[in-house]
Amino acid sequence: MASLHLYDDATARAFEPFALTRPAGELRAGALLVRERWTMALGIPAQGFVGAPHLATFEELEAPPASPAELPAGTLLVNTRCAPALDGIDPDADAWACEGRLAAVRLRDPLPVERLAGGALALEALLPDGARATPIRGWWLDAVWDYVGRLTAMLADDLPRLGHTIEVTRHGATVLGTHPVFVEAGATVEPFVVFDVSAGPIMVRRGAHVLAFTRVVGPCYVGEDSIVTADKVAACSIGEQCRVHGEISTSILVGHANKAHDGFVGHSMLGRWVNLGAGTTTSNLKNTYGTVALWTPAGVVDTGLQFLGTLFGDHAKTGIGLRLTTGSVLGAGANVYDRMPPKAVAPFAWGGAVPYESYDVEKFVQVAARAMARRQVTLGERGAQALRAAHARGAGLRVELARG
Numbered sequence: 001m002a003s004l005h006l007y008d009d010a011t012a013r014a015f016e017p018f019a020l021t022r023p024a025g026e027l028r029a030g031a032l033l034v035r036e037r038w039t040m041a042l043g044i045p046a047q048g049f050v051g052a053p054h055l056a057t058f059e060e061l062e063a064p065p066a067s068p069a070e071l072p073a074g075t076l077l078v079n080t081r082c083a084p085a086l087d088g089i090d091p092d093a094d095a096w097a098c099e100g101r102l103a104a105v106r107l108r109d110p111l112p113v114e115r116l117a118g119g120a121l122a123l124e125a126l127l128p129d130g131a132r133a134t135p136i137r138g139w140w141l142d143a144v145w146d147y148v149g150r151l152t153a154m155l156a157d158d159l160p161r162l163g164h165t166i167e168v169t170r171h172g173a174t175v176l177g178t179h180p181v182f183v184e185a186g187a188t189v190e191p192f193v194v195f196d197v198s199a200g201p202i203m204v205r206r207g208a209h210v211l212a213f214t215r216v217v218g219p220c221y222v223g224e225d226s227i228v229t230a231d232k233v234a235a236c237s238i239g240e241q242c243r244v245h246g247e248i249s250t251s252i253l254v255g256h257a258n259k260a261h262d263g264f265v266g267h268s269m270l271g272r273w274v275n276l277g278a279g280t281t282t283s284n285l286k287n288t289y290g291t292v293a294l295w296t297p298a299g300v301v302d303t304g305l306q307f308l309g310t311l312f313g314d315h316a317k318t319g320i321g322l323r324l325t326t327g328s329v330l331g332a333g334a335n336v337y338d339r340m341p342p343k344a345v346a347p348f349a350w351g352g353a354v355p356y357e358s359y360d361v362e363k364f365v366q367v368a369a370r371a372m373a374r375r376q377v378t379l380g381e382r383g384a385q386a387l388r389a390a391h392a393r394g395a396g397l398r399v400e401l402a403r404g
Contacts, residue, residue: 003075004042004044004046004075005077006025017313017332018332029141030154041088048068057382087137102122148305151251152219155237159180159200162203177218179199181201182203182204187205194214199217202218210222216228233248238253241255242258249284250266250307251269259276266307267284271316274317292305292327308327313330313332314332315364317334331349334356
């Protein structure tokens with residue numbers, strides 16, 4: 001069987017605040033992680049990823065390790081900025097094109113990974129002479145905000161395909177609308193839950209728990225072992241082991257994130273191990289109703305989106321009652337409280353007001369290990385090394401943002 005490896009190109013490696021601590025294949029696009037999408041579409045498990053050097057020891061749950069020094073002939077190399085539809089793909093093709101752009105290629109010859117080190121090599125350069133790319137359905141994620149901007153369309157497409165083996169059921173809830181409700185065996189839906197499927201389907205995975213007096217609006221995905229309680233949850237993709245309370249709309253929780261209290265979160269994306277203090281609220285619409293600009297490593301960019309909240313990097317934490325302005329970026333490992341922070345907060349920032357202090361790296365690693373242990377996940381030495389490498393690499397961003 002051919003091996004599958006995930007390639008973060010230079011664009012994906014700039015998807016902050018997430019790229020500092022994870023490869024793009026481990027970001028949630030629609031209902032699934034990008035890696036899971038490719039694995040499901042091709043029927044082949046991922047064996048490795050080619051990403052930024054500081055992620056060499058990245059280690060997390062079922063994620064594959066960094067790829068070896070050479071990829072053998074026959075390897076399927078996929079661009080992680082392409083999120084394939086879950087239709088299924090011919091695994092025997094030479095190459096695959098999505099929306100007219102090359103998304104994956106089968107290597108005819110062995111490839112030294114050092115050729116991909118900077119992320120500048122395009123897959124077209126690896127296309128064998130005479131090879132033809134097979135068209136596939138999917139979505140390109142050309143900017144980090146596209147995960148949010150394309151969320152509802154992807155969920156509407158994903159859930160019927162994921163749900164084809166799950167019984168369509170009302171599961172005792174009040175159901176409004178005609179789209180299906182998929183509740184996997186082992187999930188719990190309490191009385192007085194309302195599933196509004198007027199605009200799209202809903203899926204609740206095994207081990208998940210939807211508590212009474214919760215209104216879930218489709219298209220919406222609730223991942224394994226997550227708990228959703230007592231407010232309106234609309235058009236969201238909630239990864240595994242999350243805690244969600246209060247109003248949340250058109251947002252992505254990669255997994256293992258806590259929004260366990262009141263406060264509105266809209267058109268936002270939460271990395272793993274994010275914890276929002278009680279009353280944390282995001283703004284997702286400007287008073288002018290204009291498009292939202294967002295900080296990126298290349299500068300502030302107009303996203304073209306009218307609705308965009310906050311991008312929370314992995315392990316970011318907010319204090320109680322914190323307010324976040326439209327189009328905010330909270331860096332990985334940042335811990336902020338008291339006053340409204342600026343639109344861009346550097347990774348591993350700490351404090352109640354600008355200028356923030358830098359979170360001591362060893363204290364951060366200790367806290368990360370404690371937080372993960374609460375979900376029965378162990379932070380291993382390789383994972384801790386990756387966090388230390390991210391802290392070191394983030395020093396440049398801390399200096400840049402401190403200068404304004």
